[in-house]
Amino acid sequence: MSRNRRIVAWRTPADLLEVKAAFYPVSNGEDLRPMALAKVRAWISRTRIPHAIEATALLTEATLHDTSSHSALNSRLSYSTAICRFVNGLIDPAQQAQFALPMHILARNLNLPASFVEIRHAATHDMLPGLPVLRAVAARALAWLWDNYWVSVGVKWTSEVTGSGEEAVLQSKARMALKRWRQLRREDPRKPLKRFDKTPEGRETYKIIKECAAICRGEEGKEALIEAFLEEKGLIPAGKKKAPLMNGAFHLWLPLLDSLDASVSGFSNMLLSAMLDVFNTTRPLFTLLDGTNPDDTHPPEFMEAVLAWLKHLTSTNPEPKTNFGHQAISPIDYDELIKQCVVRPTERGLKFLRHLLNEYPAMNEKYARIVEIAATQVVLPPAKKAEDGTDTRKRKLEEVEAEVKEFEARFEAMKRQKAEQEARLRDGDAMQVEAVVETVKAGRWKKWNGEWTPRPIGVL
Known part of the structure; x- marks a missing residue:
């Protein structure tokens, strides 16, 4: 898939x-x-x-x-x-x-x-x-x-149709497994998992974990499960106002994510990369006839929920606690995540990058400058007016001042470069320059009155 x-x-x-x-x-x-x-x-x-x-x-x-x-x-x-x-x-x-x-x-x-x-x-x-x-x-x-x-x-289309049918089966299994997990853990999402829990609820819990791990045996299965995770009623709470529900979502899904991270190689990096892909979804090729664009990515609340998950899974001291990304089988590849954000910079991707630099100060020396360069490539969405008519995307004064200082520094560097070029021109042989100028003014060759040295014609 x-x-x-x-x-x-x-x-x-x-x-x-x-x-x-x-x-x-x-x-x-x-x-x-x-x-x-x-x-x-x-x-x-x-x-x-x-x-x-x-x-x-x-x-x-x-x-x-x-x-x-x-x-x-x-x-x-x-x-x-x-x-x-x-x-x-x-x-x-x-x-x-x-x-x-x-x-x-x-x-x-x-x-x-x-x-x-x-x-x-x-x-x-x-x-x-x-x-x-x-x-x-x-x-x-x-x-x-x-x-x-x-x-x-x-033959080609027959194989593709067969393949798409297998993908649909995997997606259906993934959605059903997550639905059962949600129903099982909804009443008490904070209840910790016990390894040898013999209760019916405990047996069902570990049965779902094994089913999810079985789905992830192949790459297509991993993609199907991650796609199901990144749907509403998966990791993303349903409803318009998602921010107040995120803490409950963390408690509900972290036990399953930690279990999959410990048993499925590469799961953590694949999930985080798919989350970043949500920010990078491109616009559709066609726009509506009335000039409006269909929902080109996801609603802002959905994107913010994905960003909240990214920050929580990569935090050094998250609450609730999680071991996600710290398993020896598949540790988080922060270099690859940063590369993904820098190559296709987005507004929320930059927020995630700055979160990483704050959480892991050792990365600042290597990546701080790259993150600032990427920030200049981000195209912010058009300004929106609030109900009172104010611009909801007005920038802070400190941000504007910092940008002005950066442009001033670039301008000073350009002036210094131009002055150095002019100085190099002045350091040339003054006699040769004067002779060339006189020659141009006269419009013809002039006799050289200085010491004569044989040279090819046209060479001073």
Whole structure:
């Protein structure tokens, strides 16, 4: 369950399989190629699509236009354009050497017949090939696209659908386990766990811990459980006002987090990294027609709750107590967390960084300057007006003064650098400078009256 999502133009895998079946029908029936062409045009208007799909559409459209209602020249132009785009789209991305390689070599590396390159060259630089030749080459191009792209599309999507089904099962198991934990511990979340508790409640508690550890046997299972943790009614309390509920959430979930941290390798770093990813969620590609943007990340209360968890799990003396991140099996990698915050700085990420520097003063020497540089890269959200009309994002006077002093220091450094450059120019040979100036003023060469030393012409 990778968090790196890939945007595609089709809505479901079935849409792509339907277009595949229309371009390459198994039996003779209704011609569905016009429908497939309309779908591909709609996909192109949404986002970029694979070159093989676009090339198939162009070649198919040229074939459909090859009728008596169109002139021979029109058909030749359609075929030639489709074949040229088919070849260029394959070869141009492969042209990555410092010096351009011959197209025949690139085509051979791609297992592309040389005849395609020759027809492309003729259609571009010579007379257009005749219709019989173009028809044959277009048919061969469609066959090549089937063998090298379309034949594997069904297998690829089938495996992806199967994989997504397994992910859904893991997510369902994770949510059910956390729901049972919440129901079991809700009445008395402060009750400590006893290792050999033989009561029904104690047996059920350790059964849930074992189930969660079993889910985390693979990377996808870990991601499924962490995703369930970072939902409302997981680590994040339900409701709008979450801050007053955080202490209860700490008591409720810390025993389970500590147990997983002690039994699942890498769990602590993976959970903290996923929490930081909540701050880095990017905006959607499209905005609403009325100009507003949909909920691009999470509500502010949700983000603050995640920040509270980050601070609590990385504190040196938290209350309630926790051993999270202090297990030998997977200690917290603070360097990696700081790197994640610095590479993609956010307002709450910087709050977390400053929390780490306060909790672990030894890090200041190594990271304090980097954190300050990252702070200059953060783009604050637009100012919001409170009910009384005041700006809710006004900065403190001390912060503004500190920024003004920083800019003054930069300005003084720039002035010193400019003065040093001017001094170096003045330290040059005064006689040579004077001679050059006089020469420029005179507009011609002047005789040198000083001691003569043979030099190449134009050199003083």
